[in-house]
Amino acid sequence: xxxxxxxxxxxxxxxxxxxxxxxxxxxxxxxxxxxxxxxxxxxxxxxxxxxxxxxxxxxxxxxxxxxxxxxxxxxxxxxxxxxxxxxxxxxxxxxxxxxxxxxxxxxxxxxxxxxxxxxxxxxxxxxxxxxxxxxxxxxxxxxxxxxxxxxxxxxxxxxxxxxxxxxxxxxxxxxxxxxxxxxxxxxxxxxxxxxxxxxxxxxxxxxxxxxxxxxxxxxxxxxxxxxxxxxxxxxxxxxxxxxxxxxxxxxxxxxx
Numbered sequence: 001x002x003x004x005x006x007x008x009x010x011x012x013x014x015x016x017x018x019x020x021x022x023x024x025x026x027x028x029x030x031x032x033x034x035x036x037x038x039x040x041x042x043x044x045x046x047x048x049x050x051x052x053x054x055x056x057x058x059x060x061x062x063x064x065x066x067x068x069x070x071x072x073x074x075x076x077x078x079x080x081x082x083x084x085x086x087x088x089x090x091x092x093x094x095x096x097x098x099x100x101x102x103x104x105x106x107x108x109x110x111x112x113x114x115x116x117x118x119x120x121x122x123x124x125x126x127x128x129x130x131x132x133x134x135x136x137x138x139x140x141x142x143x144x145x146x147x148x149x150x151x152x153x154x155x156x157x158x159x160x161x162x163x164x165x166x167x168x169x170x171x172x173x174x175x176x177x178x179x180x181x182x183x184x185x186x187x188x189x190x191x192x193x194x195x196x197x198x199x200x201x202x203x204x205x206x207x208x209x210x211x212x213x214x215x216x217x218x219x220x221x222x223x224x225x226x227x228x229x230x231x232x233x234x235x236x237x238x239x240x241x242x243x244x245x246x247x248x249x250x251x252x253x254x255x256x
Contacts, residue, residue: 137178142199142237147174147252148219149233160243161234168228171206173217174235174252182209189224193217200236205229 149156155167165171173193180200181192189209193201208225217223235242235252244255 137194138196140196140199142196142235142242143254143256145175145195145199147235149174149247149250149252150219151250153247153250156247158245158247161232162241163233163247165226165231165233166228168226170222171203171224171226171231172221173219173223174201174233175219177201177217179211179213179215179217179223182211182213184209191223193223198238202234202236203231204234205231 149163149165150172151165151167155165157164157166175195177193177195179191180194181190183190183192187207188204189206190202190204191206191209191211193203195201203224205226206224207227207229209223210225211217211223235245246253246255
């Protein structure tokens with residue numbers, strides 16, 4: 001090839017061409033499946049996101065509602081406590097005022113009793129408070145009283161000076177009466193009981209005394225306690241020791 005031929009060849013226009021590669025049917029199906037999977041994946045992700053958003057929103061609303069309820073309950077409790085405290089203060093003030101009135105009335109009553117006792121001997125108050133015990137007493141003779149002694153006969157010894165009881169336990173009044181005197185002597189008690197205007201009983205050597213002066217006593221209620229060292233029981237008729245009696249079945253038999 002000479003130069004002229006070469007030049008002619010160069011001058012021939014060359015058209016550009018595009019090469020299109022045609023995919024095989026199998027590969028096209030695979031691509032379609034992948035595209036479809038991508039679409040389904042995107043749909044699933046969107047659905048999950050929507051559900052999560054709904055759940056998060058619902059949870060937030062639930063937390064907000066609970067918080068509001070707690071705040072409301074706390075406010076109600078606070079208001080209730082304030083009402084209770086204010087009511088308690090009012091009640092305390094009212095209670096104190098009532099107690100003050102009661103104390104004032106008691107003081108007036110005591111002053112009335114004291115002054116009436118000092119200046120007026122026959123007032124109703126003196127009669128009610130200080131002559132009540134005398135009004136309960138009668139003129140009965142000692143032989144009309146039934147005397148019961150809740151002790152074992154082996155623990156009781158009768159002598160010319162009275163009855164000696166050597167038993168540990170409660171000490172009882174021999175019959176109904178009123179405590180007319182209580183004296184403590186060397187750690188022991190002497191208890192005087194008046195049964196009538198002429199009949200009295202004196203118990204000495206009692207370790208514990210349960211009643212005071214002007215208090216009523218009964219034969220079935222303990223008036224003291226003894227450790228068993230010996231309690232002396234003496235009966236008096238108009239100030240004289242009674243010796244004409246005997247003990248039978250834990251009871252006193254008057255020998256009159």
